[in-house]
Amino acid sequence: MNTICFGEILWDVLPNEKVPGGAPMNVCYHLNRLGQSAAIISKIGNDENGSDLMKFLDSSQVNTKLVQVDEEHQTGIVIATQKGNEMEYDIVQPVAWDFIDSPKALLDEVSRADYFVCGSLAARHGHSRKSLYALLEAAKTKVVDINLRPPHYERSTLEYLLQQADILKLNNHELAMISASYSTENDFAKQVQLLSEKFAISTIIVTKGEAGAALLFQNKFYYHDGFKVKVADTIGSGDAFLAGFLSKHIHNESPETALEFACKIGAFVASQKGACPKYEIEQVEKAP
Template identity: 45%
Template sequence: MSGNTYQVICFGEILWNVLPQRAVPCGAPMNVAYHLNKLGKSPALITRVGFDDKGKELINLLSGCGISTDFFQVDYHTQTGVVHTRIKKDDEMVYDIVKPAAWDYIQWEDDFESLLQNASYFVFGSLVARNAQSKNILFQCMEIAKIKVFDINIRSPFFHQQLIEELLGKTDVLKMNIAELHLVSGWYNDYKNDLERVKSLRERFNIKSIIVTKGNDGALFNLDETFYSHPGYTVKVAGTSGSGDAFLAAIISKLIDRAPPVEALDFASRLGAYVASRKEACPDYTLSVLDRIHILQN
């Protein structure tokens, strides 16, 4: 194990997104770790790749970005994860997430205990829990982690109500988009507005903070009993893949800095908008580019 102490641990899938023209690295935990690193925080990523060229390339890419790969496991029997993406006529993205993949078989390592004890935040999603092996390790990690951040990533058919409820029951900070909010809250009642939906989930699962991204309509941040909102920023959208992950990384970064919620929400909205204006989920950038985003606010 490296002697470094990491502020945030991201857990879960890392894979190649095979598009019609090219293949790009992806996975929400990887994206969040990338942006945290760009924001000067110290993330580590717990994941698993295959003993193949795709896995080696992912390790080299992340290492080249300055992100720790100390906790990348190598699977000698299962290939590195792949998702095939196609675009329907109405511009809807359709994902075929190949199963099994190496990240379905994350194993426990004794080093994880001190890693998690020393980190402030533990970030995970629902997709990695599609297989019992990685799901069990995820829950083992959550028993140790300090602040657990659940970034719901609903991908059919790899979720069901019982699984989401199990994860919500362990969650301190919940991040979801507006469609996910409506889906999950709709399991319990037909609420009048989004504030009621957020409040119902917070009370039902005893969640301290809930963050909801709403696309062009901005974002909500519920901290304890207080709601904060942001109208969002207008940019020319090149691709929405990764913008929510950048948003979450920015929120966590500001929480680490103990910034006021209004400041955190504004900063996250700017970074999310910037990434949406780029084709890549993990573009290269410096924070100075975000200073130009504010002039485009609605």
């Protein structure tokens, strides 16, 4: 495996259906769709929702050998409500993925992977947070996807994750919120540079929704205006974006190529229902 993703796997419960989700699971799903070898570390409950998630992942050829089972807590669910083009989330707690363990065998798996992807949400509970910190110590290249979902984060946790990050991904709202903790600077580029310098992060990706994205890579900025699509929903589009970027970065393709492809797959997934639509890479390449 060249990539291991850590954190929440769950069901997004929409008004008329439930769809599989969780940012690290989404990233893992899309990496696999894009031809990468990726596995997910998480925990499900011993219940129907957990069984259904495993069936979905197995049918999607996602490596599930690192998924744990909790006999006490239910599989994660999120109640999702659409407000215009954005989604609002009620993230139920505590659930199984709040109690991910980190045995030595798992540390060994992570130490062998080239990339380790995690987010801030999975660190909301002390048990999974302790495991995450141990795994980060074992990881090579650490990809941190900031996912600020009030009240599911603490400043001390965010700072630790920022200190660990080799590649940081966040959206423009999260950038403004985090940079405001350290500076009154309102200029976008200076906010990005502030985080880069303060936490020694050479690669920072900022998504801007319909306005595309920006990338700071080795002290140089790259921008893309994004792709215009008819939005079905935005669930998972940022996760697909990150997977798209990594799929190119892993093969040392240019920053411009990685950013453009990330924007393309993010827009493509926003044009589909749910976070994990079925597709082939050729469909993304041909998309507008």
